[in-house]
Amino acid sequence: MEAPNPAVPWDRDELTVGDLAARSGVAVSALHFYERKGLITSRRTSGNQRRYRRETLRRVAFIRVSQRVGIPLADIGAALDTLPGDRTPTAKDWRRISQAWHDDLDARIEQLSRLRDHLTDCIGCGCLSLRRCALTNPHDELAEAGPGPRTLLVEGLEPDGA
């Protein structure tokens, strides 16, 4: 039950790009792309074909989950760079780097909740054109992070209250 069976692709200790694609659900072209970006690495055979360590499957899964969370690839790459290079990452390593996403998620959930709670009344009431609206206030924490427009909604406002 413990001995790998080399006839079965997922039991070999190295994976071809096709194996990795099948196992991870990620297209071969995307894996090439991740490799160009330095998110994953491979050794090459004498015939210049890629061979991935099984561990890479873990990395790819982490990449996909992180993308689900909304993290850009560059940030995911930066996180992966903090994993130890000299040994296989442990569960603890993965826990550490996923903790950052957890905090990020917390922040974004809070942000979206506020947005949701102000949305209907703000759009409905007309305050969108006003200075005080929670959705347009540049000093609101809402402004700080997350995807979407970086500049705030209203920059040059009424010189005097409407």
Add this chain to the structure above:
Amino acid sequence: MEAPNPAVPWDRDELTVGDLAARSGVAVSALHFYERKGLITSRRTSGNQRRYRRETLRRVAFIRVSQRVGIPLADIGAALDTLPGDRTPTAKDWRRISQAWHDDLDARIEQLSRLRDHLTDCIGCGCLSLRRCALTNPHDELAEAGPGPRTLLVEGLEPDGA
């Protein structure tokens, strides 16, 4: 106090693209872009310059808020298309279309919350490569919507457990 003063740009009943940009905080180039996409409209002067109705300010504010919520421009445009064309939209009209975003937000907040709650233990424990993980399960509601990868994490999985 109610009579518009035409010497003041924001009191005129039509806005130039520059006025609209200043008042909405959106770049002129972006307004042109929105117009090409059909999200806003203008009449043209004899000299081919754009003139916007004041109402357009409301539309632009709606567009920006919607983008903050994470809605793509195409969807925003579709929502705007449901506004009455023959009269100025009322507060009720705006409330109706913002309600859709509210529901969308609810769904995405719920999604992100689940993601958050499973994230650390899933990434930490190794189940990312397994079939049952909430984060990788194609039949999970998580799969249904939101930005990020459309295809699920794992398509071709182990033929047998663990």
Add this chain to the structure above:
DNA sequence: GGTTGACCTCAACTTTGGTTCAGGTTAGAG
């Protein structure tokens, strides 16, 4: 030992949401 599917690289193309630039026109203040 040949055939075929999987692999290789590099370049070009896709979408979204714009910005920037060049070259030319208009509007309104003085």
Add this chain to the structure above:
DNA sequence: CTCTAACCTGAACCAAAGTTGAGGTCAACC
């Protein structure tokens, strides 16, 4: 009437996250 800021169009460019295609090589089954 003139000057200048603001406006116009169209094309090119940007970033992210890949996909697609052309042209060529590798490997493994029979």
